[in-house]
Every structure is written in C-alpha cells, then in structure tokens.
Amino acid sequence: MSFFKPQGAAKPTQKLTADPALQPWVEKYRPKTIDDVAAQEYTVAVLQKTLTSTNLPHMLFYGPPGTGKTSTILALARQLFGPDNFRNRVLELNASDERGIAIVREKVKNFARQTPRAQVVGSDGKTYPCPPYKIIILDEADSMTQDAQGALRRIMETYARITRFCLVCNYVTRIIEPLASRCSKFRFTPLDTTSSAARLEYITRAEGINVDQAVIDALIKTSSGDLRRAITYLQSASRLSASSNPPLPITSRDIQEIAGVVPDDVLNSFASVLGIAVDDAMDVDDIAKRANGSFDPIRKKVKEIIREGYSASQILSQLHDLVVSHPTLNARQKSRCALVFAEADKALCDGADEELWTLEVGLRVNKAIS
Amino acid sequence: MSLWVDQYRPRSLDELHYHKELTERLRSLAASGDFPHMLFYGPSGAGKKTRIGCTLKQLFGPGVEKLKIDQRVFLSPSKRKLEINVVQSNYHIEITPSEAGNYDRVVIQEILKEIAQTQQVDLSAKQRFKVVVLNEADSLTRDAQAALRRTMEKYMSNMRIILCANSTSRLIAPIKSRCLLMRVAAPNETEMHEVLKYVAKSVRIDLPPEAAHKIVEDSNGNMRKAILVLEALKMQSPDLTGPLSIAKPDWETYCHKVADLIVQEQSPARVMEVRAKFYELLSHCIPPTVILKTVAERITERVDESLKAEVMHWAAFYEVRMRMGNKKIFHLEAWVVKVMSLYKQFFYEMDISSFD
Ligand SMILES: Nc1ncnc2c1ncn2[C@@H]1O[C@H](COP(=O)(O)OP(=O)(O)O)[C@@H](O)[C@H]1O
Ligand SMILES: [Mg+2]
Numbered sequence: 126m127s128f129f130k131p132q133g134a135a136k137p138t139q140k141l142t143a144d145p146a147l148q149p150w151v152e153k154y155r156p157k158t159i160d161d162v163a164a165q166e167y168t169v170a171v172l173q174k175t176l177t178s179t180n181l182p183h184m185l186f187y188g189p190p191g192t193g194k195t196s197t198i199l200a201l202a203r204q205l206f207g208p209d210n211f212r213n214r215v216l217e218l219n220a221s222d223e224r225g226i227a228i229v230r231e232k233v234k235n236f237a238r239q240t241p242r243a244q245v246v247g248s249d250g251k252t253y254p255c256p257p258y259k260i261i262i263l264d265e266a267d268s269m270t271q272d273a274q275g276a277l278r279r280i281m282e283t284y285a286r287i288t289r290f291c292l293v294c295n296y297v298t299r300i301i302e303p304l305a306s307r308c309s310k311f312r313f314t315p316l317d318t319t320s321s322a323a324r325l326e327y328i329t330r331a332e333g334i335n336v337d338q339a340v341i342d343a344l345i346k347t348s349s350g351d352l353r354r355a356i357t358y359l360q361s362a363s364r365l366s367a368s369s370n371p372p373l374p375i376t377s378r379d380i381q382e383i384a385g386v387v388p389d390d391v392l393n394s395f396a397s398v399l400g401i402a403v404d405d406a407m408d409v410d411d412i413a414k415r416a417n418g419s420f421d422p423i424r425k426k427v428k429e430i431i432r433e434g435y436s437a438s439q440i441l442s443q444l445h446d447l448v449v450s451h452p453t454l455n456a457r458q459k460s461r462c463a464l465v466f467a468e469a470d471k472a473l474c475d476g477a478d479e480e481l482w483t484l485e486v487g488l489r490v491n492k493a494i495s
Numbered sequence: 496m497s498l499w500v501d502q503y504r505p506r507s508l509d510e511l512h513y514h515k516e517l518t519e520r521l522r523s524l525a526a527s528g529d530f531p532h533m534l535f536y537g538p539s540g541a542g543k544k545t546r547i548g549c550t551l552k553q554l555f556g557p558g559v560e561k562l563k564i565d566q567r568v569f570l571s572p573s574k575r576k577l578e579i580n581v582v583q584s585n586y587h588i589e590i591t592p593s594e595a596g597n598y599d600r601v602v603i604q605e606i607l608k609e610i611a612q613t614q615q616v617d618l619s620a621k622q623r624f625k626v627v628v629l630n631e632a633d634s635l636t637r638d639a640q641a642a643l644r645r646t647m648e649k650y651m652s653n654m655r656i657i658l659c660a661n662s663t664s665r666l667i668a669p670i671k672s673r674c675l676l677m678r679v680a681a682p683n684e685t686e687m688h689e690v691l692k693y694v695a696k697s698v699r700i701d702l703p704p705e706a707a708h709k710i711v712e713d714s715n716g717n718m719r720k721a722i723l724v725l726e727a728l729k730m731q732s733p734d735l736t737g738p739l740s741i742a743k744p745d746w747e748t749y750c751h752k753v754a755d756l757i758v759q760e761q762s763p764a765r766v767m768e769v770r771a772k773f774y775e776l777l778s779h780c781i782p783p784t785v786i787l788k789t790v791a792e793r794i795t796e797r798v799d800e801s802l803k804a805e806v807m808h809w810a811a812f813y814e815v816r817m818r819m820g821n822k823k824i825f826h827l828e829a830w831v832v833k834v835m836s837l838y839k840q841f842f843y844e845m846d847i848s849s850f851d
Binding site: 148149151152190191195219264265268348351353354357360361364365367368369382383384385418420424428431432433434435436437438439472473474475476477478479480481482484485488489492 | 519520523524526527529531536537538541638641644645648651652661662663664665668669671672673675676678679680681715716784788795800803804807808810811814815818819
C-alpha cells in the first residue's frame with residue numbers, strides 16, 4: 126500500500142495551511158489587489174475600470190515570465206468576488222493539469238452549470254461587486270494543443286453568458302487567431318529597474334532584512350525583468366545568510382552564485398584564452414601556448430569549465446555580453462561572433478552536447494577575432 | 496557484497512569530503528525550516544546524488560534510508576503501459592522520468608499530484624513536506640517541464656522538488672527561477688586524493704602515491720570512476736605497486752580503433768568498415784554522442800593542428816543533427832565522410848603547394 130493517504134483521511138487539513146513565515150516570498154508577496162501590481166500601468170488602469178462596471182470581456186494576458194500575469198488575474202478575481210466566493214466562481218487550470226479537449230470541456234461544463242448567485246457582502250464584512258459570471262483562468266495557455274484551443278473556442282461561445290475566460294501565456298503567437306481575437310489583449314512588459322527595485326525594497330523592509338544597493342542591483346541584473354526570479358533569489362540569499370551562524374550579510378556575489386552566474390574571473394580567463402583582451406592583463410603563459418596553436422589551450426580551458434559544472438548556455442550568454450560591449454573589438458569581429466552565438470544558442474536549445482558546443486563557440490570566436 | 500563506491504558513499508552531511516562550503520549551505524538550509532525547491536547540477540561523478548541523499552537525511556533523519564523500490568505502471572494518453580522504477584521512503588520519492596521517454600509528463604503529473612494531494616501521515620516527521628527527487632532532469636521534455644511550473648508554486652506547502660541534472664542549459668527558465676541552484680563542481684585533484692585515501696584506509700589497504708596519482712589522472716574529476724578503478728586495480732594487483740595499467744573500457748578502445756581507421760585511409764570502402772564498427776558500438780548501447788566525442792577527440796590527437804578545429808566543428812554540427820534526427824547512424828556516418836574529405840583535401844593542398 127502506498128504511504129500517501131488521500132487527503133483528509135488522517136487528520137484535518139487545517140494543520141497544514143502554510144505558515145506565513147515559511148511561505149515562499151513569491152506567494153507571500155503576490156499582489157493582493159491589482160493596485161499592488163507594479164509597473165503594467167495601462168493594464169491596471171483598464172482593469173480598474175472593469176471593477177466598477179462589473180462588465181468583463183474575455184481576456185488574454187501575455188508577456189514574459191514573472192511580470193505579474195497570474196498575480197493580476199488572481200487579484201482581480203479576488204477583488205471581484207471576495208474570499209468566500211472565490212472558490213466557486215474561479216476555476217484555474219494550468220499546464221500541470223490534464224488539459225485534453227474532453228477534460229477541459231467537462232470541467233468547464235460542470236463548473237459553468239451551477240448558475241452563479243450573487244452574495245455581495247463577504248464574511249470579512251466587505252462588499253464585493255460579485256458580477257453574475259464565473260471566471261475561468263487558463264494559465265500557461267500556450268502549452269495547449271491547437272486542437273484543444275479550437276475546441277475551447279466553441280466552449281467559450283456556448284457558455285458566453287455566464288463565464289469569462291482569461292488566457293495567460295508567454296507567447297501570444299501560440300494562441301490560435303480565432304481564440305485570440307475573442308479576447309481583449311493585455312501585454313505585460315518586463316519590469317523596469319525602478320519598479321523592480323521598489324518592489325524588492327518593499328519586501329526587504331517587510332522581512333526586516335538589510336541589503337545594500339549593490340545587492341538590489343545584482344538582483345535586477347541577474348533576473349532581467351523577471352520579478353519572480355529576483356524575489357526567489359532574494360529569499361534564497363536571505364535563507365543562506367540567516368541560517369549561518371552568526372548571520373552573514375548578503376553580498377552581490379551570493380546573488381550571482383544563487384543565480385548560476387559564472388564568476389568574472391572564470392569568464393575572463395576563458396575570454397583571454399580565446400584571444401579577447403580583458404581588463405586584467407593576459408597571463409604570459411597563455412600567450413606562450415598560443416604560439417604553437419590555439420586548439421589545445423582552448424580545449425583544455427573548456428574541459429576545465431565543464432568540470433566546474435558551469436552551464437554552457439550561461440557561459441554563452443555572458444560571453445555574448447562581454448563581446449558585444451567590448452571596447453576594442455571592431456564591428457566586423459563582433460558580427461562574426463554574433464553568428465556563432467546564435468547558432469550555439471539554437472544548438473543548446475535542441476539539447477546539443479554542452480562540451481562540444483562550448484568548444485565550438487571557443488574555437489569559432491577565436492577564429493572570428495583573429 | 497557491495498562495491499566500494501556504494502559501501503563508502505557518505506550518508507550524512509558530516510561525512511562529505513569536499514565542497515565544505517556547499518555542505519554548510521545545505522546544512523543550514525535543512526535546519527532553517529524554510530527549505531526551497533532545489534536544482535543540483537554538475538558533471539557526472541561529482542557527487543550530486545550523494546549530496547542529495549545526505550541532505551535528505553539531514554532533513555528527515557535515518558528513516559529516509561528505509562527504502563522501498565517498486566515498479567509502477569502508468570498509462571500514456573494512448574493507453575500504452577509505461578513502467579517506471581520508483582524508489583521511496585516515508586519521506587521522499589525518487590524517480591527518473593526519462594525512463595518514460597516522451598511520456599514523462601504523464602509520470603510527473605501523476606506522481607506530483609499524488610504527493611501534493613496527500614499529507615505526511617507520520618506525525619513524528621521532522622518536516623511537513625515530502626520531497627520528490629527527479630533524476631536526469633535535463634532530459635525532461637518541454638511538456639513535462641511545463642507541467643512542473645505552476646505545480647511547483649501551488650503545492651509548496653507540502654512538497655519540495657529536488658532536480659538533479661548535468662547542466663541547466665536544457666531546463667526552461669521558469670523552472671530554474673523556481674529553484675535554488677546548487678552547482679556541484681567535480682572535485683579537484685587534491686580533493687580526489689583525499690577521498691581515495693579515505694576509501695583505502697576504510698578497506699585497510701595501502702595506497703601508494705603513484706597509484707593514487709595515476710587513478711586521479713585517469714578519471715577526469717569523476718569520483719565514482721576513480722573509486723571503481725581503485726577497486727578494479729586492487730583485484731588486479733593486490734599490493735598496488737609496480738607498473739599499473741588502468742584498463743580502458745572496451746568501447747573506448749574500440750572507438751580509438753575507429754579513429755585510427757579514419758586517419759589511415761579515406762575511401763568508400765573504409766567508410767563501410769567504419770559503419771560496421773558504429774553499428775557494433777550502438778548495439779552495445781554506447782550513447783551515440785559518446786561515440787562521436789570519443790572518436791573525434793582521438794582524431795584530433797592524430798591530425799595536423801590546422802584540421803583539429805574543423806574536426807570538432809563538424810562533430811558539434813552533426814551531434815545536434817543526430818539529436819534532432821531519428822537515425823543516429825546516418826549522422827555518425829555523414830560526419831566520418833566529412834572528416835575524410837577534409838583530410839584528403841588537406842593533403843591534396845599540401846601536395847599542390849609543394850610544387851610552388
Ligand atoms: N508587476 C508585478 N508587481 C508586483 N509583483 C510582481 C509583479 N510581477 C511579478 N511579481 C511577483 O512575482 C511573482 C510571480 O508573478 P506571476 O504573476 O506569477 O508572474 P507570471 O507573469 O509569470 O504569471 C508574484 O508572486 C509576485 O510576487
Ligand atoms: Mg504565471
């Protein structure tokens with residue numbers, strides 16, 4: 126017999142509701158109302174209006190990860206229905222749920238059958254608009270098959286009177302046109318530096334942790350507009366620092382390590398073996414080795430890097446940044462490198478061997494700049 | 496009797512030898528009551544699995560070592576049966592989703608839902624969550640990775656996921672951003688020596704420095720390999736003195752032979768010969784990427800400097816194609832033909848230029 130007893134068989138579930146102290150911060154600091162959503166001013170302004178008019182179109186939220194899509198729709202739904210009605214008015218389906226056509230149809234049918242009754246004053250004493258429809262959130266909708274999306278179209282029509290759909294995805298182009306055209310589209314953009322910094326500082330204050338500007342900068346730089354990542358890194362760093370004895374201050378180096386960033390000295394030494402001049406003077410050793418061919422030293426370096434466990438895609442992206450902003454390489458050299466980087470990125474996405482492709486990048490960059 | 500690698504594998508964080516700083520991090524995370532999802536990555540034999548095991552023990556105590564191994568059957572959408580080995584204790588469950596090939600999503604979904612919807616029945620458990628260890632996480636299909644995303648957020652209150660992978664390149668960003676990354680580098684030479692010494696002491700044998708040196712040099716940062724070789728050498732020559740020869744695995748010798756064939760002669764007949772050898776290797780389940788890399792490396796040792804980069808370039812080129820394509824042999828063979836023609840051309844041009 127499995128030790129996994131079905132829920133509720135052993136004891137009341139109550140005991141397990143997450144202790145806020147142990148909650149992941151991305152959940153803890155998920156915007157509670159749409160006003161809490163940082164940046165995304167346009168979206169917030171439009172949705173704000175729907176709160177008063179109680180009329181909601183079908184919606185399509187799209188944009189890169191960690192920009193507030195899921196949070197926004199959840200917050201909106203909560204503001205519309207209040208805590209009591211949230212459960213029976215909102216259905217959230219995501220890529221981890223089985224979403225074959227039949228299943229989606231069945232779930233939506235069941236869910237939509239119970240006609241919503243308005244019960245405006247919540248148990249918390251507040252009044253909620255509680256409009257007479259239900260919201261069905263299809264998160265990560267771009268991973269639904271075309272067929273499922275097609276079927277969804279029919280479902281949307283059939284239940285149009287009592288349901289509103291909100292599709293959430295990263296790539297709007299993966300949503301079939303007939304579906305997309307039925308929705309009001311909202312684009313979520315990567316968070317700008319100021320908004321990210323403000324949100325991160327808000328969290329550090331609320332958690333009572335001390336970080337300096339360098340750490341905030343490192344968080345923003347390593348997460349490139351993805352607030353979920355920034356918050357997760359921050360929490361990891363704070364866990365690590367708080368659990369050491371005595372607690373250590375968080376450094377920007379901690380953030381880099383947590384984010385899997387390759388340290389500058391490792392990257393620079395790779396670059397210098399490839400013949401790219403980097404700040405700290407090239408060591409004589411490398412130059413001597415290059416005299417009898419660059420192949421062996423490059424291969425040796427690549428093997429070293431792979432042994433250290435750094436990921437090829439991370440090296441690639443950092444090497445790219447280094448080359449593109451390099452002060453002395455000329456445009457022609459940079460362009461030739463760009464070709465290599467593009468090919469390597471594709472190859473790595475297709476699951477190519479890391480060592481072969483790190484070597485390939487090394488050799489070709491070396492050739493491109495010599 | 497178990498192998499030394501298993502017998503002397505560290506079972507708790509205290510017993511881990513190298514990467515002390517990483518060990519301390521794991522210890523404090525386990526104690527903090529605020530344990531995150533984690534992704535351990537690094538080369539093979541660097542000790543990822545061992546570290547995960549030790550961390551689990553730190554989290555849950557010795558009970559986590561009472562393992563039950565089952566074979567479970569899952570059904571693919573087309574009702575095909577998928578058999579997966581499941582290792583579990585009262586506190587965790589470990590699976591290798593890639594055993595299900597393209598249907599890994601089904602397995603992940605079922606296992607995670609099952610865990611997420613259940614709760615720790617053991618009241619004395621030290622943690623209120625259970626841990627799901629997913630091996631070979633870098634071979635998870637996109638589909639399976641997508642299925643993990645929201646689940647990782649949603650069921651945080653009673654489940655943690657530990658992913659184990661060689662590299663993070665193949666994992667989609669949303670997964671990486673939900674995990675605490677733990678890079679496990681291969682041990683350096685000094686560290687490897689230390690571990691070998693420890694094993695030698697535990698089994699009460701004398702390990703001469705030359706032998707240790709040889710083993711370390713041969714194993715390229717792979718600690719598992721080093722300990723296996725130590726045990727094998729000990730069988731071969733009980734006092735580990737005198738000239739030791741570390742036997743290369745058969746497939747490696749065979750790959751080297753293939754490389755030599757390519758360098759010796761470039762002709763259609765030779766291509767046929769090489770193909771037969773490739774079939775032989777493939778039929779012994781040597782992964783095609785390993786074959787390609789091993790043969791290519793050997794060739795670079797035997798050709799002119801100016802050809803080395805080209806040989807590796809085409810190896811990289813055909814390796815991706817091989818992954819995308821269906822018939823491994825086609826791409827291996829295409830690469831061989833390419834290398835042969837490069838080689839021929841190289842000598843041809845040399846001949847011409849000698850007339851100048
Ligand atoms: N615009 C934002 N304002 C405030 N917090 C945000 C914003 N975007 C993301 N976050 C934070 O990141 C986490 C993930 O956001 P989420 O809405 O799930 O992103 P996604 O766009 O991927 O659905 C949230 O829990 C929240 O803490
Ligand atoms: Mg989301």
